[in-house]
Amino acid sequence: MLSMKPSDDYVLEVENLKKYFPIKKGVFSKEVGSIKAVDGISFGVKRGETLGIVGESGCGKSTMARLVIRLLEATDGSIKLQGKELTTLPSKEMRSTRKDIQMIFQDPYASLNPRWTIERTLLEPMKVYKIGTPRDRKEKVADLLNKVGLDPSYAKRHPHEFSGGQRQRIGIARALVLNPKLIIADEPVSALDISVQAQVINLMQDLQELYNLTYVFITHDLSVVEHISDRIAVMYLGKVVEMADKAQLFSDPLHPYTIALMSAAPEVNAKQKKERIVLKGDVPSPANPPSGCTFHTRCPSCMDVCKVKIPALKEVSPGRSVACHLY
Amino acid sequence: MQQNMLEVSNLTTTFTSRKSTFNAVDGISFHVEKGETLGIVGESGCGKSVTSLSIMGLVKPPGKVSGKHIRFDGDGIDLLHLDQKEMRKLRGNEIAMIFQEPMTSLNPVYRIGNQIGETLKIHKKIKGIEQKDKVVELLKLVGIPRPDEIFYSYPHQLSGGMRQRVMIAMAMACDPKLIIADEPTTALDVTIQAQILELIKELQEQKGMSMILITHDLGVVSEVCDRVLVMYAGKIVESGPVKQILQNPQHPYTKGLLASLPRKGESHKRLSYIPGQVPAPKNWPKGCRFSDRCPYVMDQCYVSLPPLFPISEDQHAACWLVKEEGREADVKHETVR
Numbered sequence: 063m064l065s066m067k068p069s070d071d072y073v074l075e076v077e078n079l080k081k082y083f084p085i086k087k088g089v090f091s092k093e094v095g096s097i098k099a100v101d102g103i104s105f106g107v108k109r110g111e112t113l114g115i116v117g118e119s120g121c122g123k124s125t126m127a128r129l130v131i132r133l134l135e136a137t138d139g140s141i142k143l144q145g146k147e148l149t150t151l152p153s154k155e156m157r158s159t160r161k162d163i164q165m166i167f168q169d170p171y172a173s174l175n176p177r178w179t180i181e182r183t184l185l186e187p188m189k190v191y192k193i194g195t196p197r198d199r200k201e202k203v204a205d206l207l208n209k210v211g212l213d214p215s216y217a218k219r220h221p222h223e224f225s226g227g228q229r230q231r232i233g234i235a236r237a238l239v240l241n242p243k244l245i246i247a248d249e250p251v252s253a254l255d256i257s258v259q260a261q262v263i264n265l266m267q268d269l270q271e272l273y274n275l276t277y278v279f280i281t282h283d284l285s286v287v288e289h290i291s292d293r294i295a296v297m298y299l300g301k302v303v304e305m306a307d308k309a310q311l312f313s314d315p316l317h318p319y320t321i322a323l324m325s326a327a328p329e330v331n332a333k334q335k336k337e338r339i340v341l342k343g344d345v346p347s348p349a350n351p352p353s354g355c356t357f358h359t360r361c362p363s364c365m366d367v368c369k370v371k372i373p374a375l376k377e378v379s380p381g382r383s384v385a386c387h388l389y
Numbered sequence: 390m391q392q393n394m395l396e397v398s399n400l401t402t403t404f405t406s407r408k409s410t411f412n413a414v415d416g417i418s419f420h421v422e423k424g425e426t427l428g429i430v431g432e433s434g435c436g437k438s439v440t441s442l443s444i445m446g447l448v449k450p451p452g453k454v455s456g457k458h459i460r461f462d463g464d465g466i467d468l469l470h471l472d473q474k475e476m477r478k479l480r481g482n483e484i485a486m487i488f489q490e491p492m493t494s495l496n497p498v499y500r501i502g503n504q505i506g507e508t509l510k511i512h513k514k515i516k517g518i519e520q521k522d523k524v525v526e527l528l529k530l531v532g533i534p535r536p537d538e539i540f541y542s543y544p545h546q547l548s549g550g551m552r553q554r555v556m557i558a559m560a561m562a563c564d565p566k567l568i569i570a571d572e573p574t575t576a577l578d579v580t581i582q583a584q585i586l587e588l589i590k591e592l593q594e595q596k597g598m599s600m601i602l603i604t605h606d607l608g609v610v611s612e613v614c615d616r617v618l619v620m621y622a623g624k625i626v627e628s629g630p631v632k633q634i635l636q637n638p639q640h641p642y643t644k645g646l647l648a649s650l651p652r653k654g655e656s657h658k659r660l661s662y663i664p665g666q667v668p669a670p671k672n673w674p675k676g677c678r679f680s681d682r683c684p685y686v687m688d689q690c691y692v693s694l695p696p697l698f699p700i701s702e703d704q705h706a707a708c709w710l711v712k713e714e715g716r717e718a719d720v721k722h723e724t725v726r
Contacts, residue, residue: 118578225666255432255605260649260662267659282578289651289660312653326583328608330635330650340587341580344548 072142073244073276074107074130079139081125085349097349099125101300102139104375107244112270112277114291114308116284116323120345122300123280127246130278131163132156144243161191164242168249170233174221180207180232181217187239206235209272210265227258231265238269246278251286263290284327288312293381296320299348299356302375306382316384318361355387363388394567394599395421395444398457402436402443405451411670413439415623416456421567426593426600428614428631430607432646434667435620437603441569444468444601445486446476462566482512485560489572491552495544501528501555502540508562527558532588550581554588561592568593571603586613607650611635616703619643622668622678625697629704639706641683677709685710 082096100122107113117123128134130141132148141148143162151159167173174183184203188194194202204214210231221229230250237245247266251259267290269275281287287294288308295305296317304317315321325339341360346352352359358368367387375385402414414436421427429437443454446468459468461484468476480486488494496504505524509515515523521540528536531554544552553573560568570589574582590613593600602614610617610631617634619627619642627640638644645663665682674680680690689709697705698712 118580227666255667256607256646257432257649257663258666260651260660261664263651264659264662284579285651285653288653322580326579328582328586328606328612329653330607330611330647338583338587340583344550344581345578 071108072106073109073144074278075140075142075145076106076130077104077140077142078102079104079126079129079141080137081122081129081134082137095349098300098351099348100129100136103295103297103300103302105295105302105305107276107278109276110270110274111292112279112290114287114294115278115280115297116282116287116294117297118282118323118345120299120348121297122348123297124248126297127165127248127278127280130246131160131165158191161187161240162243164237164240164245166230166233166237166245166247166250168252170226170229171221173233174229174236176221179218179220183221183232184217184236184239187236191240193240202239206238209238209269210235211261225258226254227261230254230262234262234265234269238273241273242275244276244278246280248280249282250279252281252283259286266290284324296323299345299351301356301385303357303386304384305375306384310382316378316382316389317386318363318388319357322360322362355385392423392463393420393460394423394425394462395601396458396460397444398459400440400443400454400456400459402439402448403453403455405453409671411673412623413452413670414443417620417623417625419618419625419628421599421601423599424593424597425616426602426614428610428617429601429603429620430605430610430617430646431620432605432667434622434669436623437620438571440620441486441571441601441603445480445484445569446471446473478512481508481560481565482563483565484567484569485563485565487553487556487560487568487570487573489575491549491556491576492544494556495552497544499543500540501542501544501547505555505559505562508559512563523562524558527562528555530561530592531555531558532584533558549577550584553577553581553585557585557588557592561596564596565598567599567601569601569603572605573602574609575604575606582609589613607635607647619646622673623670624678624694624707626679626708627704627706628697629700633701633704639700639704639711640679640708641685641710642679643706645682645684677707 079100080102081100082098084093085095085097086092087094103126105113115123125134129136136149181203184206185199188199203217207214207217212228212231251262254262270277279287279290291308293307294311295302298319304320315324322339322341339362343360346359354370355368355373358364361368365387373385373387375383377383378389398418399416400414401412401416403410403412429440431437442448444459448454456469461468502521502524505527506520509520509523525536525540528539533539533551533554574585577585586609604610614631616629617631618625621642627634627643634643638647648661649663651660663682676692677690677695680686687709695707695709697707699705700711
């Protein structure tokens, strides 16, 4: 397990979080198995830091995000926001706590109401939580639009009048309206063109500095995660396989999956042609994961023990843990 | 002189709506040499996909393709002036295409084997057991395990990477001379993308095909392509050998694009970026189409559209700066707010 001293320093502490989706079959919806989308992950996020979460599709990174804001109920485990346990919170209290955790989604067009003006979208959360007078609220909206690099006069427009990058700026402004303690960004730049992607990443970093924001940044793009994160967790099939400081992880990746992931990413300025590790096969189905280490079917350095025993995530040096029998 | 597999001259694709007319592709010329991989990069809306559809004769009305010629395989055939029937004979036979999303290009209600077999039946008149053997061989070629079983599978039973392999097998069925791959790995995970790119490279070497690879990912271009065209707002803004373009880009757009990529070991610095966004065709500036986002913009840029100027023998850039400063326009890319 991770050595995590509970301190006020941590905004978010997740321990042994699990989400199993039941597979039902037949007329009586008998449960015949389960999909282990998130299978016992633990991590902590300190105030003002960015925790990057990387992994391929189906590894459970988005499910994890939904569990943290309790859009999905966890099967097991604990989620603490500033020391407050969220999993057992009554839904009424959860609703008032949820303003402290906000999300930025991949496709802002799908998450903005097309029939509402931007102003209405941004005012709504403040109305719901009864924050400020109508005048304060309008000022806040204008201020936020300014901060995310949009002209406040755009407030009366509808989402379809904006480009993808602008919509993502609105998505960010919406997440900031309630001054959240924690922002979970789920692939916020994946749908954007390269030149616009850079603008949005810069904006997120500027805002982090300005408001001392804490980010959980979920992405499949290694270069983006390297740029924005302080620490990184690599996920594979519902489990965290490696967790380390960014510099450590990129200079000296330990887990064979991390190594393969890094070597697979095409690079623009590959000065010397690197030896590429091409993984065989696909990510196995989480409904029927391989025995032992779930990565052993594709692992280039698989040993006998890997097929039987599940490796635990253990600390190999301070702040650095890996789940692999090699270490 | 080396013969070109494809020669496109002054290709223009026009779309007309009730209110307006615009050229999604605006008078571009390029060629693909035999056995070469040409990359076309650009951001969404730059016309790279429309270019490929135009070559394949797949632009639907109200779209209209015009130009001087699209010569295929020497000077024998002009794709621009073929009728539908003749085009159909070439398509899938001598020119094949691989699309981005295999699930939408495979028919969900037919078995994999039948779908690949259909190409063979139509173009090569191969039927029956001979056809099945050939299909299984193709599936083996693209690295599908248990090809005899997969032959009878439906698309939904396969993973994304497998489906893309099936698409490649289908494209390879008639040993085409030219393959157009439109974002073949965009929908795939990185580890699967690495597998597919490796496969494409291998097959190309084996068969000596020419290929046009359309992508927005400069990393993919650098790994797979020999030459590259950079497109912006319906125009080619820079072209040349991949190494030269990536290490010594001359057009401000290419420079900006490369500079906006997050780089190893330079994190937590601000990324440089191109201000603004790609303009919609109806808002294209009058002069150079990049003029409203360009950090080096000059008066001339607002007035007239620059043609492609040669920088070296094989590198060209469409920028007045290149002409102005002769061969070298080595201004450092800086961010302007």
